[in-house]
Amino acid sequence: MDPEPPRTTDALGAATSIPGSTVPQLQNEDSEAVVPTALQVDRKVGYAVPTTGGGRDQPADGSGAWERQKLFEDNRGVPEAIKEYAKVQPHPRMNIISRATFGWLSAMVKLGYTRNAEGSNLEPTDLWEVQTGLQSTNVSARFQTLWEEEKHRPKPSVSRALWRLIRRDCLISVFFEMLKLVGSFVNPMVIREIIVYVQNRETDVNKGIVLIFLLWVGAILVGFGKSHSMHLVMNAGAKVKCAINNAAYDKALLLSNAARQRKTVGEIVNIMSADADKIYQNFFSFNSAWSSPAQLVVALYLLYLQVENATWTGVGSLLLSFVALAFIFIRIARLERLRLKFSDIRVKLMNEMVQGVKIIKFMGWEDPILQAVQGARDAELPYVRGIAYTKAVMVAFVLGTSIFSGFVTFATYISIYPLRGLDPANVFTAVALLNLLRWPLMSVPQFVAAVASSRISLDRFQKLLEEDENVPIEAGDSAGVAAGQPMVAIRGGTFAWDRExxxxxxxxxxxxxxxxxxxxxxxxxxxxxxxxxxxxxxxxxxxxxxxxxxxxxxxxxxxWAPTLKGVDLDIKRGEFVIIIGKVGSGKSSLLSAILGEMETITGSVSRWGSLSYVAQTPWIRNETVKHNILFGRQYDADRYKIAVNAACLGPDIAQLPAGSETEIGERGVNLSGGQKARIQLARAIYCASDVYIMDDPLSAVDTHVSARLMEGCLCGVLSNTTRVLVTHQVQYLSRADRVVVMEEGRVADVGTPGEIMTRRDMTALAQHKGKEEEEPVEGGE
CATH class of the missing domain: 1.10.287 (Helix Hairpins)
Incomplete structure (x- = not known):
């Protein structure tokens, strides 16, 4: 039984399956990186992904060679190494004592101590499996369900969806926070009784023992409540951060073309990094929302019992401080909003710089780019500095307020009750209570500031989630598709890059x-x-x-004029279809429509089975050649050899310093355009999909190499699959089962190669050959 499809990783035009983003890479027995694969191609942009679903029947006529049979017979799912990873160190079973004392951590601490004494470190396999409720996949799935429910409300709120995700942890943490509060007030009152006990020179030893015991109980309650409350709040914050990161990432892959123009990469990266981390950090102030005011009220009441009416002067000074703090918070929120604006600009510039580093170096633009980035940073720094200074003033003000409040309180007490004096028991108790007031005074403003900054971040996150997205195409099971029946069907399709x-x-x-x-x-x-x-x-x-x-x-x-109009097209199982047309006639757009990349204005697109997309611009990882071809799938030596040979990569790999283990530079910088195109093609072959969508991969290679690819790959290893090829090389039309001619966004003609050559002027098409190539052909292919 195939595993559930894991999360996706943006392949940006990769013709491969996509590994799960929430599972780390491991090593199998053959020392090959393995990650779960298998993803239904039902959405996303410009990349194609095979899936373990769909199942392909082998032809009964025996025409498939051994290589093809071997290539397609084992479309693996999650490797056994991944299944075993979670069982290496199962999370320890925790009894009530272990949970209460965090004793379950002792084994890990002991192991770390032992490893350190031996001069080694803890390994990933030493760590325990993450609890089910905290696993990224489960948290994200739960949040997506809650957000879908929220979208049906008149006024959707991402804050409400996140609260429903974590409210159990938060409510339990409230109970432990209450224990901490009780313990914090036990100590001052017990201290008062101890002072009275000593002052009166009481001889009842048992009473003294009870008082000391109560002092110990108060300290235990504070430590116990604080530890468990913080643990639960941290778990809740981690869930929120995980949900925001994964939801923002998934949304980025689903954005419509118009939405991508509104949401820059820098803004999305900021949401996933700065905003998500800020919300997580602000969760530490969660219980301050209620515990600090409660602690403040109770402390003031107990203080009143000690100094009576003198308490109100202290209250008055506190109220004045809150008014001043309100202005500080407003300033912090305004500065934070402006800082995020310039931060988005800076991140966008950095992203553009990294992506275009080759052309920047080639053109000698280092200084202008550096000045642009520095300018963006200089524009952001005044707000960063302003926030830091304002927070420093806030902390100093809060600390000074508590001291000033105590001074005012005692001065007023002496003025009102000059004959009473200051009793030691009252003084020590009042000092202890005034110390208790210090934390609420600091945490309340921190909580207000946290709410303000979190509100801004959540608003940005919600605006991203509410952006338009592409409608996914649900791929059907290929098992029920017989020979001659369509694997791809477009009925009355009119498509545009933006919704009409x-x-x-x-x-x-x-x-x-x-x-x-x-x-x-x-x-x-x-x-x-x-x-x-x-x-x-x-x-x-x-x-x-x-x-x-x-x-x-x-x-x-x-x-908005549609790009494709009135498209009716069937691509049958096992058929080889070549799409031709002049530059700008809509060939690549037709492939994008099949992938679900374009907005469907009228008509429908249906698809069956797994699919791989070979993009016009290859997407190469900064990895070895082998891992660029495997792309997360489990290594199979025979299958790998078939893919490499079919893509004519054998001689190229033999010339590399470490063969298949040679590491490819960033974006394939140490490879020619033809080599990158053929690595991408080998990746697609290794995936063993039902349908192959190829956007002119032959344009990046020499003529003799393209002939070998046509013979050994498209009409060889892949001959029993459904293939759709965009090309300008009209000499290969005779190898196709059918030819589709595109003109001005319409399917102008469909027929056999002979019919098309009879009805159409191939000379005009041949003159456009090579004009859509992204990279020039390099010699030695």
Whole structure:
């Protein structure tokens, strides 16, 4: 039985299966990296992924050679090494005492101590399996379910979905936080009784023992409650961080083309890193939301019992401090919002720099790029510095407030009750209670600041989740598809790179944007009435935003012309279909429509079985040649050899310093364009899919190599699969079962090679050969 498909990893045009992103790479007995594979190709952009589902029947006529039979007979799922990994060190069974004392950690601590004494370290296999409730796959699946339910509400809230994900942990942590609170108030009151006991020179030893015991119990309650409360809150924070990371990653792969224009890579990376980590860190203040006010109230009440009406002067000084702190929090939130804006710009620049490092070095643009990045960082730093200074002022203010409050309280007490004096029991108890006030005074503002920054991060995350996404194509099971029946079927298909909206939808969006722009103009006018510089700056900013909204409102009303129109096409099982046409005629767009990459305006696309996509621009990992071909699948020597030979990579690999173990540089920098294209093709062959979608892979290789690929690969090893090839090399049309001619986004003609050559002028098509190549052919292919 095949395992459940794991999470996806963005392959950016890779023709391969995609390993699970939540499972680490391990080594099998052959020292090959293995990761779970198998992913249904039902969504995502520009990459293709085979799946273990679908099952392919072998031809009954025996025409498939041994190589083809060997290649397709074992489409493996999760390797046994992965299944055994979780069993290496099962999570220890915890009884109630072990849970209460965290004694279950003792074995790991002891093992670490022993390893350190031996001069070695803990290994990954020493670690325990993550508990089911904390496993990334389970957490993400649960959050996706909750978010889907939330989307059906009138006003969806990602905060509510996340709360439902973690509320059990949070509510249990509240109980332990209450134990901590009880313990924290036991100590001051017991200290008072001990002082009274000593002052009165009591001789009852048992009473003294009981008081000391209660002092010990209070300390135990504080430690016990704090440890378990923090443990549960950290687990809840980890779940939220995991859910945000995986949901943002999955959403990035599903974004529609229009949404990708609105959401930059830098913004998405910031959500997955800075925002998710910030929310996780802010979870440490979760229980401060209620425990700090409660501790503050109880401490003030007990303080009143000690110093009576003098307490209210202390309360008054605290209230004044809260007013001042409110302004500090507002400033922190405003600075944080501005910092994130410039942080997005900086991350975007860094991403562009890394992706284009070759051209930057080639053109000698290091200094301008460095200046651009430095400029973005310089624009961000004032806000970072401002936040740090403001927080430092806040901490100093809070610490000073508690000291000042104590001084005011005792001074007032002496003034109101000059004849009473200060009793030692009251003084020590009051000092202890004033110390208890220090933490609430610090944590309440921290919690408010955490809520403000988390609110901003959650709003950014929710806006990402609410972006439009491509509608996935559900692939059917290929087992029931007989020879001659379609594996890919397009019925009356009209496709565009952006969704075509109705006139009513466009008018509504336009009206909303105009209304927002009008509101901003009014706010700007109001701000200009003041004479302050900050008011003028705010007005200018609002006017710019209004201008942008009005331009967007105009753009919304522009009609989007579909890229593909009226497409009706069947691609039958085992058929070899070649798609030809001039540059810009819609050949690559047709492949994107089959992959589910384009918006379907009318009609439908149906698909059966697993699929691999060979992109026009190869996607190469910074890994060895072998791992670029395996791409997470389990190594099979015979199967690997077949894929390498079919892709004509044997001589190239033999010339490499370490053969298949030679590491390929970033984005294949040490390979020619033809070598990268053939590694991608070998990867697709190794995947053993039902359907192969290939976007002109022959254009990157020499003529004699392309002839060998056509003979040994497309018409050889893959001859029993369904193949769709885009090409300008019309000399290979005779090898196809059918030829599709594209013109101006339409299927202009479909027929056998002989019929197409009779009806069409091949000379015009041949003149366009090679114009769509992404990289020049390099010699020696």
């Amino acid at each position: 909206r109705t006139q009513e939808e466009r008018e509504k969006i336009r009206d909303d944007k105009v209304a927002k722009a009008d509101k901003l103009d009014k706010e700007a006018s109001a701000a200009l009435k003041g004479s302050s510089v900050s008011g003028a700056e705010a007005a200018a900013k609002k006017q710019d935003e209004a201008k942008t909204l009005r331009k967007e409102a105009e753009d919304v009303m522009l009609p």
